[in-house]
Amino acid sequence: MDSLITAAARALAGGDPLGALKRVALREDPPALALRGIAMAQLGDLDRAKILLRRAARAFGPKEAVARARCVVAEAEVALAARDLGAPDNLLDQARAVLEDHGDRANAAHAHYLTVRRLLLIGRLDDAEKQLEHLDPTPLPPALRTAHELVVAGIAMRRIDTRTARTALARAQQAARQARIPALIAEAENAARLLDAPAARLIAQGSERPLLLDEVEKLFASKALIIDACRHAVRDRKTIVSLATRPVLFALARALAEAWPKDVARDVLLARAFGAKHADESHRARLRVEIGRLRQKLGKLARLSATERGFALEPPMGQEVVVLARPVEEKHASVLAFLADGESWSSSALALALGSSQRSVQRALEELALAKKIQFYGHGRARRWMTPPLPGFTTTLLLPAPLPND
Template identity: 65%
Template sequence: MDSLITAAARALAAGDPLGALNQVALRDDAPALALRGIAMAQLDDFARAKALLRSAARAFGPRETVARARCVVAEAEIALASRDLGWSPKSLDAARAVLEARGDQVNAAHAQNIGIRRLLLLGQLEDVEHALAGINSTFYPPALKAAHELVLAGVAIRRLRTEAARAALIRAERDAQLAGIPALMAEVESAAVILGTPAARLLKNGTERLLLLKDVAALLESDALVVDACRHAIRGADTVVSLARRPVLFTLARLLGEAWPEDVSRDTLIARAFRTKFIDDSHRVRLRVEIGRLRKLLRTLTDVRATKRGFALVPRHAEEIVVLARPVEEKHGAVLALLADGASWSSSALALATGASQRSVQRALESLADADKVQSFGRGRTRRWMLPPVPGFTTILLLPASLPGS
């Protein structure tokens, strides 16, 4: 490796893409192309970065398997950072196997981390936890340790284990400081903000209160019967009844939960659950049917008792019933929640992460764009969506610092 390549690699490792480009911007050999690709990725020009890395992979000879594998790893992380989540992990797994076989354990571990971060973005927590179980991060360099701790924190946050998340973020901050990469330190700081940001609203007896993540965890461990409007489920003691695929039943449950211990009139239930302004006998018959279904599903948690004017919840074991709602409820809240990480997402990636069809996500994005709540750039397959610029940090790229070879 010549001195210019070495200097460029060190500049990238320190988070200085412009310094790296000063060394190799005019060179077209394979190592220089790879480094230029990483530099462009760190400057958020993902399209140019992908093109340079693919050129580098072709320029490396067939015997330079390690260098080609590192290009695949770098390209996978660019896809992750640009929220292009539709790629198959098979090529990344193959590259990781090559790196492990050739003794490049650090970049192999980095490839594994990229695959895990993709699963985390897609919400596949069981797969993430299974992958993390076999990892020994003691030999990782500081930057990779910080990335690993960020994944652990992400899982803990999604599992509402706030103390574990806080501990992982403290370790991530320490490792990021040791790595000395400003953008990595910013990402850790951005992740830590989540613990101090309202995560939900508590609706109880006609009042509402914002809850932090730790408050949500405490509520779900309490003896209260919780109508969870964040996940569309009813939670009590050790029982969780999901109504995610039963929107009418959940609407009824939420209305009754918000009114507890009072009842809700039949006309109100019909108007809100069936979304109609004109009520006739057919609606009343349908309400009786849906209430019967709800009563059957919730029979171990609460009774749905008829009153003179409507219905009311009567918990069997819990002392109170509360509703847990999102901090800000939007029609397309799931899409906005994903875009809130500051990164730019493709509509296909948003569809994968939300479990909705791509066309439904595109309609949601168009509606949000009309309301000036999101913005896009690019066209066709390169089109990306993000929230309008606000104070905060974008997701940092944790690319292999020694891509050209060591």
């Protein structure tokens, strides 16, 4: 490997993509194409990065299997950053196997982390944890140890396990400082700040206040009966009843919980559950049916009693009723929550992450764009959606640069 390639690789390893481009910008040989692709990815030009990495992979000869595998891994990370979540996993798995067979444990581990990060992004926490069990970060370089701890923290935050998350984030920040990569340090610090930002709102007896993730964890461990509007469920510390597929029942449960300990008039329940402005006897009959179904769903968690003007929620003696809601609620809050990471998403990737149909997601995106809450670029299948960019935002990648002694 010549001196310019070596210098460019070291610049990328140190988080200096511009320095790398100065050395290889005009070269067309396979190693230079690969390094240019990684540099463009770190600068945020993901489309150009993908083209360069594919050219490099094709240009490497049959005896350069490790170099080709590294290009595949780098392209997989570009796809992850571009939120191209529908790409097949078999190419990445094959590349990882090649790297392991040739003793390149660092890049093989990096490929493994890409798989785990994708699983985390689409909400498959159990699968992500199983994959993580096979990875020991101890012998890895600092950048990959940072990646490991960020994944551990991400899973813990989704599980509402703040102690594990804080410990992992502290290790991630320490490893990022050892790596001396500014973008990586910023990523670890931004992740740590999430634990000190409002994660939800608590609504109880006519008042509301923001909750940190630590406070949400304490709430779940308390004796309270919680109507969880984040996951559309009713729960106490022992039992969770999901109403995610029963929106009418959840709307009734939330309306009753927000009024607790008072009752709720039938007209109000009809408006909340069915959007009925002028209720007739058929609406009232349907309300009785849905209340009966909600009684059956809740079981021993709470009773629903009829009152003179409506219905009331009655938890077991001494139990408080609260509503846990998202920090900001609107019609397409879940779509906005994914776009809030600052990355550009395709509608197909959002549909995969949300577990929804692509057409439903496209309608939501179009409504949000009309309201000027999001923006897009590209056309057809190349269209990507994102929130308006924040000043100073930098796309961070953990692409390992191949050095001569790898």
